[in-house]
Every structure is written in structure tokens, then in C-alpha cells.
Amino acid sequence: MTTAMDGLNGSVVSEFVLLGLSGSWETNVTLTLTFSLLYLGIILGNLFIVFLVIVDSHLHSPMYFLLANLSFNDVGLSSTTVPRMISDLLKEHRVISFQSCMIQTCFIHALGGTEMVLLITMAFDRYAAICKPLHYLTIMSPKTCVLLIVMSWVMGVIHAMAQFLFVINLPFCGPNEIDSFCCDFPRIIQLACSDAAKFEFVVTANSGLITIGTFFLLLLSYVFILVTVWKRSSGDLSKALGTLSAHITVVVLFFTPCIFIYLWPFPTSSVDKYMFIVDFAITPALNPVIYTLRNKDIKLAIQRLSKRGHHDRFCRLVYC
DSSP states (O other): OOOOOOOSSOOSOOEEEEOOSOOOHHHHHHHHHHHHHHHHHHHHHHHHHHHHHHHOGGGOSHHHHHHHHHHHHHHHHHHTTHHHHHHHHTOSSOEEEHHHHHHHHHHHHHHHHHHHHHHHHHHHHHHHHHHOGGGHHHHTOHHHHHHHHHHHHHHHHHHHHHHHHHHTTSOOOSOOEESSSSOOHHHHHHTSSSOTHHHHHHHIIIIIIHHHHHHHHHHHHHHHHHHHHHHHTTTOOHHHHHHHHHHHHHHHHHHHHHHHHHHSOSOSSSTHHHHHHIIIIIHHHHHHHHHHHTOHHHHHHHHHHHHHHHHHHHHHHHHO
16 A cells, blocks of 8 residues: 655655445445435535525625525535545545545645634624624625635635645655545644654644634624623513524534544544534535524525526416
8 A cells, every 4th residue: 555656745655545434334335325415415405505695686695695605615615525435435445545635635624714714704794783783784895795705715725735735744654544534634644654743733733723712712702792782682682692593503513523623633532533524514414404494584585486486487387
């Protein structure tokens, strides 16, 4: 498994072996079907929200513009890992090239970092809508929304490249088995032909501390919004809670696995790969459901789309 390569850093490892979710053939077949259905739900659910926001003029607002971008990012984030995980489940030898491993890792962190900033942006949007309603459309102008999205992507790419440029210069000359179904910086660093312990701080500082810092920043922002509403409305928090509940649920679902993986990036167990499944498969599949079930505007948009579809079919039948 280790052959000489014309690598970027002179490494002799040309490929990595992904141990994945090893189990019996029957278990792997069941997992293949399960994750295939989950991935189908991720694609259809998130792209449906993007489509709905585009075609329904009632959803042409900053909040839903950001939601559509979050859904689009979820499709990309899950697509970096889930399709390969599904195909590898039925393979005896799960091998990924050195270059493909690094590319996958970069996309994971670029899209993951983008999602973190997007969630912060959505929290700011809710702050402006609830606490500054008279100035909301001025604060969240179309130009500002586009700039926030661009900033999210730029910061995501910077986050990924900062770690990539560090890891790519490490020597890899021996072990090449990764106890996961995808590549990630903590797992790759463990395989470097050097003292991995001295590199743990870099990964923890870049991913772990940023993740937990962002998480608590978001929670504090929601607390601040609720306290502001409570002071202004004599204790009536129901409307604000209804508005924020979906956002808070998504934030908890996304950040809890990230904190577990990156705050303690070098665990002795392999539980972290199941945390990856939560972030890459379960959370992106649940997000469209959460926003659909808890959002009246989305429900009304679906009803309008359904009525439009019935009307178009009726017109075609009449003209035929």
C-alpha cells in the first residue's frame, strides 16, 4: 500500500486505506440502503428549499436567501463524504489516493467553515429582524446579504487552506490506515512520520477552539435576543422562541459533533466517525424538515406551489 510517489512533500505514501464502518456483508448492505435513502433525502430536501426560495416571491427576503444558501451548502458538505461512504461499504478494499484524500479534507473544512459563518450570519439576521425591526431592510440590504455570503465562503476557504498548507508539508512514509470513512486532518496527522503530539495543538486551535467559540457565540446571541424581547414585550417570548427555535435546533445539531471531533481530535476510540455521520448525513437530512415543520412561510409557499401545480394541470387538460 505504500509506494513511491511524486508527492507534494516527498512522501512515499501514495494512498490511504479507509477502514470505514466495517461489519458483516448483511450489515453493510443495510447501511448502504440506509445511507442511500438519507443522501437522496438530503439532495431532494435541500434543493427543494433552494427551488422554493427562488420561485416564490414571498420568500424573497434576507432570511430565506440565507436559508437557501445554507441548504445549498448542506448538499455540498454531505456530497464530499456520503457518496464515497456508500460506494465503499460494499468494497473489500477501501482505498483513496493521497491527492484525493487531501482534496476531500479541504472541501470538508471549506464547506464546514462556510456553514459556521452562515449560521452566525443567520443569527445576525434574526437579531436585526427581532431587535431592530424598523431598520431591518436597511441593515440586511441585498448588497449586505451578498457580501455576507461571499465572506462566509472566503472564511471557509481560509480555514481549510490554513490547515492544508500545514498538513501537506508533513512526511508520510509508513502507516496508511485511517479508522474512518473519510479523510480529515486529525486522522491524517496521526499517520505522519513525525511526533504527532506536537501537531495536536495546531488542529485543536484551528478547528476545535474555533468550533466551540462559534457555538458559544451563537448561543449568547440567541440569549441576548430573547432577553431584549423579554424586556420590550413584558415577558412574552413565545413569538421570538418560535422564530429562533429552528435556528437553535440546527446550531445544536451541527456543532455538537464538531465539538466532540475537534476539541479532542486525537481520541483513543473511533467514536468520532459516528459523529461524522451525524454532521454529514443526519443533520443535512433533518435541516429541511426542521425549517419546513417550524416555519409558516415555508408551509404557505409549499401550498402555493401545490395550488399552482394543480392549476397548471387543469389548464393543460382544458386546452387539450
